[in-house]
Amino acid sequence: MTEYGRGEGSEPWHPEDPLYGDDGWGGQQAQAGQQSPYGGQPQHHPEQPQQPQYDNGGWGDGQQAAYGQAQQHYQQQYGEQQQYGQQQYNQQYGEQQQYNQQYGGQQQYNQQQYAPQPQQQYDNSGWATGTHEPGQYSDPSDPYGQQQGMSYGGQQQPDFYGTPDAYPPPEPPARRRAEPEPQQPDWDPGPDQGEHAFFSGADDDEDDSDEPKGGRGDRKGRGGKPKKRRSGCACLVVLLVFGGGVGGVGYFGYQFYQDRFGSAPDYAGDGTSELVTVVIPKGAFGSTIGQKLKEAGVVKSVDAFVAAQDQNPKGKTIQAGAYLLKTQMSAESAIEMMLDPKSQNNVLVKPGERNISVYKTIDTKLELSSGTTRKIAEKEFESLGLPDWANDNKDIKDPLEGFLYPGTYPAAKGMKAETVLKEMVTQAAKKYDEFDVEAKAKALKLDNPLQVVTVASLVQAEGKTEDDFRKMAEVIYNRLKSTNTETNRKLQFDSTFNYLKNESNINISESEINSNQDPYNTYTQEGLPPGPIGNPGDEAMKATENPTDEGWLYFVATDGVNKTEYAKTFAEFERLRDKFNESSGS
Incomplete structure (x- = not known):
């Protein structure tokens, strides 16, 4: 099984071979006249006649005697008796493994291995060329392992060389290669040789497994378990999936067409008898309003409402607020109802x-x-x-x-x-x-932000136009000045007296006004009233913070309603008052 060979090879293991020397057993190969790695003796083999081949049953005739001679020669050649399967052979490779356990059998070295032979010829792999059978051996890191029960001269064991169950000898360490992948049998064309794997019925589990399918001696018969074949269900599943995909594309394509070119879903008619309240927030766009109506069940879709709003000339004038509407109305009817003041809550x-x-x-x-x-x-x-x-x-x-x-x-x-x-x-x-009333209070020399709102409420109550608001604001600030000797810091506004009386009367007697000492009566109290007398709007607030600067100190509604005139002195004020009396008939 080793380099001793079973027969004469075709080529010598020449020293010029690149693997000759350290790549052999023990780092060098023995040559004639050189130290042998196995006992310090030159390695030579006396000429011996070729031994007969073995049959599957064991040894041939006279092989016991040849075996004893080979054993004696082996001891002389290497200086010590080696018991394969009993002693360790770790001098070269550091550890032993059981050769018998790896391959499941025991082998005996035949007479030819140790008998004198003619000069052996070696092939490129470092093994003597002969009649040894190819096969596999144990772990490459331990070519020999332990040969249990194989001591030379022991009980005869059957020799399986030359039979289908034979194992090949281990190769030298430098010659060992990874075991090639098993070839595809000639009788199995596989999925790539004329037929797709899906239709060939090949079992996915067989091809995907990374585990080896067996050793060299594990030969699968042709009459084993038949391969699984795919049934028609697989094709049916593929067709269903494909059909579902086509159907899905068609559905979404229809939806896309409807969204782009089709009419939006909408109810018909003026709705049911059920009434609901819908609150529209300030600044809401048409889509927001449509969403609110859809959630309340008034319209069927947002798109229908937006389309109807665009078609109605007054559709964009819908204001924020609460609306009392019917359920399941057409979008057109919903817009008409929202534009009706009666529906607004x-x-x-x-x-x-x-x-x-x-x-x-x-x-x-x-x-x-x-x-x-x-x-x-x-x-x-x-x-x-x-x-x-x-x-x-x-x-x-x-x-x-x-x-x-x-x-x-x-x-x-x-x-x-x-x-x-x-x-x-x-x-x-x-x-x-x-309006930043806190900063404006300081700029206008007022006590606090509340007084800014109070001034704006007075401007809103007395004025009629934006121009009036700015002049009214200047009149108030001029009268609040400590240098005002015309009215002595009294505003003298009818609106403040009407507020405390909860009235709106412009014909107030002087005796009634002068006898009332309420803090809101600006005829008898200096400065501003305690708080606002109404709710000023944006225009009044702007005018309050940006008054005119023309010296106005008096004003009179000369027509009693809408027209207001202004004066800077008391004399001018008297002329305006006479004008008012003439227009009112008093």
């Missing part, structure tokens, strides 16, 4: 409107008993979001006066009064921040 706060009037409107919209909203305002004003600079005067009649900012607010049945009030107060706080 809102509270509209007009610029300059007093709180007492706003409270009554809220009670009506929410179907509350009279006075309910006013009581809530008086008790819960601190929780409604007032700025920290509001209500800083103990004489203020209504802490929310001036903070129910003008605008439209949802107020439908079922809502709470405090919810409506809080939205108004929140809007006022936001607007006053935008």
Whole structure:
């Protein structure tokens, strides 16, 4: 099994061979007259006649005697007796493995291995060329392993060389190569030789496994378990998947066409008898309004509403607020109903409107008993979001006066009064921040931001136009000056007296005014009233912060309604007053 060979090879193991020397057993190959790695003796083999071949049953005739001679010669050649399968052969490779366990059999070295032979011829792999059979051996790191029960001269064991069960001798370490992959049998063309793997019925598990299918001696018969064949279900699944994909593409293609070119889903008619309230926020676009209506069940789709809004000339004028609408209306009918003031469940706060009037409107919209909203305002004003600079005067009649900012607010049945009030107060706080009333109070030499709102409420109550607002603001600031000797820092506004009386009367007797000492009576009290007398709007706020600078100190509504004229001296004021008396017939 080793380099002693079983027969005469075709080529010598020549010293010029690149693997001759350190690549052989023990790092060098013995040559004639050189030290042998196995016992310090030159390696030579006496000539011996060729031994007969073995059969599958064991040894031939006279092989016991030849075996004894070979054993004696082996001991003389290497200087010590080697018992394969009993002693370790780790002098060259560091460890032994059981050769018998790896290949599952025991082998005896025949007479030919140790008998004198003619000079052996070696092939390029370092093995004597002869009649040894190709095969596989144990772990390449241990070519010999332990040969259990194979001591020379022991019991005869069957020799399997020359039989299909024979194992080849191990190769020298430098000649060992990775075992090649098994070739595809000629009788199995495989999936790539004329037939696709899917239709060939090849078992996926067989091809995908990385585990070897067996040793060299493991030969699979042709009559084994037949390969699995794919049934028609696999093809059916493929067809179903393919058909589903085509159907999905068709569906989404139809949806794409409908979105781009088809009409949007819409109800028909004026809707059902069921009524719902829909609240539209401020600044909402058509798509936002359509979404609110769809969620409430009024319209069928947002696109239908947007399309109807674009077709209606007044569709873009829909305001924020609460609307009482029917369910399942066509988009066109919904827009027409929202444009009808009767459908709007809102509270509209007009610029300059007093709180007492706003409270009554809220009670009506929410179907509350009279006075309910006013009581809530008086008790819960601190929780409604007032700025920290509001209500800083103990004489203020209504802490929310001036903070129910003008605008439209949802107020439908079922809502709470405090919810409506809080939205108004929140809007006022936001607007006053935008006007930066805290900084303007200092610039205008006022005591606090609340006085800025108070001035704006007076401007809103007395003026009629934007130009009036700016002149009215200058009149107020000039009269508040300590240098004012014309009115001695008294505003003398009818609007403040009407506020405390909850009236709107321009014909007030001087005796009635002069006898009233209420803090809101600016005929008898210097300076500004304790707080606002109404809810100023944007124009009044702008004029308050940007008054004229022309020296106006007086004004008179000469026609009693809309026309207001201004004067800088008391003499001019008297002429304007006479003009008013003439127009009013007094």
